[in-house]
Amino acid sequence: NASMVKLPVSLVGGLVAVCWLAAIWFAIDAIKLVFPGPCEGYFSDTFPRWRCVVGVATQGVLVPSLYVLSWCQHGRSRQVWLKDCTARTHSSAEYAFFVVFASFLLSDYPLFWEEMAPLLNAHHVITLVSHCLSIVAFPQAVPHYFAGVVALEMGSAACNVASLYPWVRGITESYFLLLVLLHGMVLSSMLKVATMECMPMSGRVYGVFVTIGLVVGRQYEAIKSLQIQSCFAPVA
Numbered sequence: 001n002a003s004m005v006k007l008p009v010s011l012v013g014g015l016v017a018v019c020w021l022a023a024i025w026f027a028i029d030a031i032k033l034v035f036p037g038p039c040e041g042y043f044s045d046t047f048p049r050w051r052c053v054v055g056v057a058t059q060g061v062l063v064p065s066l067y068v069l070s071w072c073q074h075g076r077s078r079q080v081w082l083k084d085c086t087a088r089t090h091s092s093a094e095y096a097f098f099v100v101f102a103s104f105l106l107s108d109y110p111l112f113w114e115e116m117a118p119l120l121n122a123h124h125v126i127t128l129v130s131h132c133l134s135i136v137a138f139p140q141a142v143p144h145y146f147a148g149v150v151a152l153e154m155g156s157a158a159c160n161v162a163s164l165y166p167w168v169r170g171i172t173e174s175y176f177l178l179l180v181l182l183h184g185m186v187l188s189s190m191l192k193v194a195t196m197e198c199m200p201m202s203g204r205v206y207g208v209f210v211t212i213g214l215v216v217g218r219q220y221e222a223i224k225s226l227q228i229q230s231c232f233a234p235v236a
Contacts, residue, residue: 009090009091009092009095010090010092010095012092012095012096013090013091013092013093013094013095013096013097013098013099014095014096014099016092016093016095016096017095017096017098017099017100017103018099020058020062020096020100021100021103021107024054024057024058028050028054031050031053031054032048032050034050034053035049035050035052035053035164036049036050037049039052039163039164040163040166040167041162041163041166041172041225041228042163042166042172042221042224042225042227042228043159043162043163043225047112047163049163049164051108051111051112052160052161052163052164053160053164055156055157055160056157056160056161058100058104058153059104059153059154059156059157059160060153060154060157060158060160061157062100063097063100063101063149063150063153063154064150064153064154066093066094066096066097066100067093067097067146067147067150069091069093070091070093070094070097070146073091073092073093074091078143081143082140082143085139085140085141085142085143086139086140086198088139090139090142094142094146097146097149098131098135101131101149101153102128102131102132105124105127105128105131106128108124109124119217123214123217126210126213126214127214130206130210131149133203133206137203138193138199138200138203140196140198140199141193141196141199141203141207144189144190144192144193144196145189145193147185147189148185148186148189148190148211151182151183151185151186151189152182152186152214152218154178154182155178155179155182155183155218158174158175158178158179158182159175159179159222161175162174162175162225172225172226173226175222175225176222176223176225176226179218179219179222180219183215183218183219186211186214186215187211187212187215190207190208190211190212193207194207194208
């Protein structure tokens with residue numbers, strides 16, 4: 001029997017990420033035609049509508065799917081997953097997540113550098129640094145970190161939906177309430193990392209500081225977004 005060539009999981013994950021990014025790249029023109037113009041509402045000074053659509057697909061669909069797939073690849077066991085990551089035995093889904101998430105953030109710079117607000121730029125820089133540190137310096141915490149990122153990205157996807165349709169009745173309120181729930185999940189992941197015996201104190205302090213800063217900042221922006229909801233005529 002001819003033996004099958006088994007590709008390294010890192011290569012498989014990289015190929016998945018490249019295929020996704022290529023699909024987005026080739027679909028951009030069509031997305032721009034269907035969703036033209038800038039966002040409206042509180043987040044009107046951030047991205048055009050087509051970028052929100054890409055965000056929903058990546059943050060609300062792909063990243064959560066990679067998390068579930070990674071959990072399955074580690075035998076559907078959190079303990080096995082933690083043990084594997086401590087030994088730097090990452091799954092192909094994790095490698096795909098590593099590449100997709102970093103590339104998604106980095107792609108905003110050539111596309112929107114001149115329009116990018118200082119606060120958004122700071123968010124991207126801090127997130128990229130934290131992403132690299134989690135992979136390189138604190139691999140034992142990757143499962144908890146991954147879970148926290150999924151919750152944050154689903155919140156961002158909800159923000160993109162609210163930015164696409166700010167005039168729809170109740171959409172901003174729904175986004176705000178969903179963000180509260182998701183931020184609770186983020187803080188839960190943070191506490192799990194902070195209480196890991198194998199985590200150095202520097203990693204615990206950094207994780208708590210950055211996570212609380214992100215959660216407070218994002219929730220504050222969501223509160224402010226509620227204040228402009230009355231500017232739009234609601235539709236059923």
